[in-house]
Amino acid sequence: MEFDGEWMANQWQTEFENIREQIGTVVFGPRSVVRLLLVAVIAGGHCLIEDVPGVGKTTLVRALSMVLGCQLQRIQFTPDMLPSDVIGFSVYDKHKGHFEFRRGPVFGQMILADEINRTSPRTQSALLQAMEERVVTVDGQTYQLPSPFMVLATENPVEFEGTFPLPEAQLDRFLFRLTLGYPSVDDEVLMLASHGGADPLSQLTASASPERIHAWQHMAAHVHVDPAVLHYIAELSAATRRHPDLNLGASPRASLALLRAAKANAHLCGRTYVVPDDVQWIAPHVFGHRLRLTPEARFGGVQVADVMEQVISEVPVPRLDGTR
Structure with missing residues (x-):
């Protein structure tokens, strides 16, 4: 696949601007954050979104997955979660006479790892192989994850009780750590006006697809x-x-x-x-x-x-x- 001059560049610009505009109708914050998320998608990287509660971290991830036409799997991390709750587990089927693997929520194209620092390091580490190799291994069997595959984790940096800070090895798997910050007064007024009626997420339409993302990634690689x-x-x-x-x-x-x-x-x-x-x-x-x-x-x-x-x-x- 080759770059086809100015026309192709203009097409990409139109696509990316449409995506940013749609997300901007739902999440009112710095445009640079949306741009960095798109960079991460094209680069095949993962993002850690770290900010105080209520600024739209989860809404941003949901909007991104909808506009990109990707399957979103949400994992709400809690202190009592086990690695098998993330990657899946094997169960014995007495009728077939063998174990069968039941896939966990990590088998998605976009994974919202909500409040990832609320779960134990043991469970956090269940994502390491998935984030690095795009596979998971259970009982000696390796399973391929969907493509594209992207982990978008959120955490609250000001709450320490009952949390487990991410170790350096886990942080190193994230391409970016992003913050949204509080919106300006004007942006908050726009948010109040747009969120006062129907759910603004319901107005979003898919501007891309997994196949289109693969094309972006292929072109960026070259x-x-x-x-x-x-x-x-x-x-x-x-x-x-x-x-x-x-x-x-x-x-x-x-x-x-x-x-x-x-x-x-x-x-x-x-x-x-x-x-x-x-x-x-x-x-x-x-x-x-x-x-x-x-x-x-x-x-x-x-x-x-x-x-x-x-x-x-x-x-x-x-x-x-x-x-x-």
């Missing part, structure tokens, strides 16, 4: 990346690893995630090549939740966002000559 941009990504990662305010820098998995996200953002912009601006805009969202400050930096009031801003400003930006 976006050209200049060797200088690859070197730039590696230098950004290396800069986080040697930064004095960090005791945990970006992993090689984070570098690969940044590359995939930059290619997806370029595709979203209608380009067949990545430019340094793609990397610079995406990098804080990819690296932010993967970095760990030193105790001295935390006590000194340093924020991860400050470190990322410094890293991006200090690493030389490559100049691309003859960009295709």
Whole structure:
């Protein structure tokens, strides 16, 4: 599948803008969040949406799945859940004389892992293989998950009682950690007006399909990346690893995630090549939740966002000559 010039770029722009406009009629917040979600879809990544209750995290996920025409499976995590409640379990069929696998809710195209930090680490870890390999293994048998497959997890960052913080290995599986924030007064007025009658989600229509998502992902995978941009990504990662305010820098998995996200953002912009601006805009969202400050930096009031801003400003930006 090849890029077909300006006409194809305009078609993508129309598709993506229609998706953003539809979601914007239901969730009133920063447009950048919807854009990042679309980047994650195209890059085949997962997202952790972390914010206070009532700002529309669950509504955003439901709207995204409806507009993209994907099957949504919601898992409401609780402290007493077991891994089998997520991935499924084998039961003995006495009539057939053998065990049969009963699929759990993880077998969906979009998984809403609601309040993921309310369940135990044992149950949280049930998603690790699914998020990384798109398969689950039960009783020695491996089962393929649907495609596309995307985990959209939510958590409340201000509530600590009865919660289990996600370990670094789990956070590293998420492409982005996003926040919606409170809407502005004008946006809240629009929300009150639109939500006062019928359910606004019922007005949404599918603007895409799993097959269309596969096409986006295929095209994004073939976006050209200049060797200088690859070197730039590696230098950004290396800069986080040697930064004095960090005791945990970006992993090689984070570098690969940044590359995939930059290619997806370029595709979203209608380009067949990545430019340094793609990397610079995406990098804080990819690296932010993967970095760990030193105790001295935390006590000194340093924020991860400050470190990322410094890293991006200090690493030389490559100049691309003859960009295709």
